[in-house]
Amino acid sequence: MPLPLEISSAPQDRVLRQLVAATLFEGLVPFRIEPLDRLTWTSGGHQYRCRATLGTFGRPRIHPHSIEMKSDGNWVPASLLAIVTGLPGNGITRDKLLRELEHTVTLCQWNEDNIPPRDRRDMAFAELDGALHEGHPYHPCFKARYGFTIEDNLRFGPESAKPFQLFWALHARDTIRQALDRDETSFWKSELGEDVWNKIDDARQAKSLDWNDFALVPMHPWQWQRLRDGAGSDLIARGKLHGLGHFGDRYLASQSLRSLHNLDRPLAASIKLPLDVVNTSSRRTLDPHSVCTAPILSRWIAGMVGEDAAFRDRYPLTILQEYAAVLAEHDGDLSGQIGAIWRETALKDLLPGEEVIPFNALMMLEADEKPFVHPWIERFGLMPWLNRLLEISILPVWHLLVHHGLAVEAHGQNMLLVHRDGWPVRLVLRDFHESVEFCPFFLRHPAKAPDFPSLDARYRDAPPNQYYWMDNLDSLRELVADTLFVYNLAEVAHLLDHVYQLPEASFWQRVEALLETYAASNGASQRMAALGYNAATIQTESLLTRKLLAREPEYHHDVPNFFTKATAERRTMR
Secondary structure (H helix, E strand, O other), X not given: OOOOOOOOOOHHHHHHHHHHHHHHHOOOOOEEEEOOOEEEEEEOOEEEEEEEEEOHHHOEEEOOOOOEEEEOOEEEEOOHHHHHHOOOOOHHHHHHHHHHHHHHHHHHHHHHHHOOOOOOOOOOHHHHHHHOOOOOOOOOOOOOOEOEOHHHHHHHOHHHOOOEEEEEEEEEHHHEEEEOOOOHHHHHHHHHOHHHHHHHHHHHHHOOOOOOOEEEEEEOHHHHHHHHOOOOHHHHHOOOEEEEEEEEEEEEEOOOOOEEEEOOOOOOOEEEOOOOOEXXXXXXXXXXXXXXXXXXXXXXXXXXXXXXXHHHHOOOEEEOOEEEEEEEOOOHHHOXXXXXXXXXXXXXXXXXXXXXXXXXXXXXXXXXXXXXXHHHHHHHOHHHHHHHHHHHHHHHHHHHHHOOOEEEOOOOOOEEEEEEOOEEEEEXXXXXXXXXXXXXXXXXXXXXXXXXXXXXXXHOOOOOOOOOEOOOHHHHHHHHHHHHHHHHHHHHHHHHHHHHOOOHHHHHHHHHHHHHHHHHHHOOHHHHHHHOOOOOEEEEEOHHHHHHHXXXXXXXXXXXXXXXXXXXXXHHHO
């Protein structure tokens, strides 16, 4: 059940190819394009070559088992060690990268050996969200989960689909912050049910602890063990943190690992919990400033969508609100390690006959070696289905950006697709607390934006570009173009090219025509021009560079913009 160029039982080759693709794409080493689709480059004193094509936005697509290095005059298969050794950075960052790459290979191989192929097309949403095991299609550390052992992965990884209860603890109130949608006791009784609440309360009384002094916090079972034996041991010794035990509903891990779906009550909230695990680009703890801001951001965005009839009639969109949060404020090793965010379930607004899937399912091949979407394409025809998909997936995000001035991180995990028997119906967006940007001067209704300085002391003297508010429109364009186009729809375009021989250029011409039609229909040409969506080059995030250099929160590089060429061709035709 791989991505289009992935070969089952060869995880090392996939990791190697994604490492090289990221290295070349981000300009970490210069490369040459040779005849017969061959790329060549020199790094760390070694010559390398591979067979590849360059997709839209310059993304290299490297052929399986084609990466070679020259050794003693002969071309031999390249190794992770050799390639990593020649990369920029220092010994510490390169060694860390190599460990994460090797751990990715190990966990992928474990999945290959232990998770039998399954028919994912008929899975319920929560099961499907965990069964999308392929991980990030670009980042080479797509399954590093550094901190998890094989045993941890078996117990808590989404691929094994093993349900587990949350661990519940009491934390001293002096550093607790909460953003709940009702009073505290009512919130817990509503979320847990009276029976579970009473069991937790009995456990509290057994420890002779007072609700006036302690607040309830849920924890991932793995995180509790990690804290108990490590950074949280001092809190426990000082009587500031008390474990109560495992209670309540069973949860399933989603593909993002730290977001959990309620198995026993599918219509109940999903919950996002910190994990002291490194995966892809970062530690999967919670950014402290964002936790209790999450409900305010969600209400703002949901109001923006609810008050605009276009999101009902023309660009159908559902927002999954992060409606409650709790955080234990700590510095140092405990920062962002204890807390939770509750999010509405993706099933909450489904009408009879509707189903919902994670958007990145659209990129995948299944056990029958056909795309996940193949039955839908057979039913509706490739072009009618694709045209509808592009309308449903792009225009709500684009309308948020162009009309309202809000940029969201629309990658394959944050986007969900509602469909009827495969026909796209509407888009669902989730996970906003760390991935929303705006420019105050570009907002349609700036007075309705949250008063950030009143929400968190960290916001009061913060400069632009540090949190949610930017001082330039390039940042907004980058966030949307980066996530929606360069690293998301580019994978769908690649799949359709690979399987159905639809040229990627044809795919993106339809996207460009869709954006131009939007501009004409909404009188939005001026605002789109201000965003520079068709600039000659656009910036995209350098995910591998960030791991290697590790001095800045983000790194970026320029890539060729397909929409420049399309715009120029259209002007010539006129």
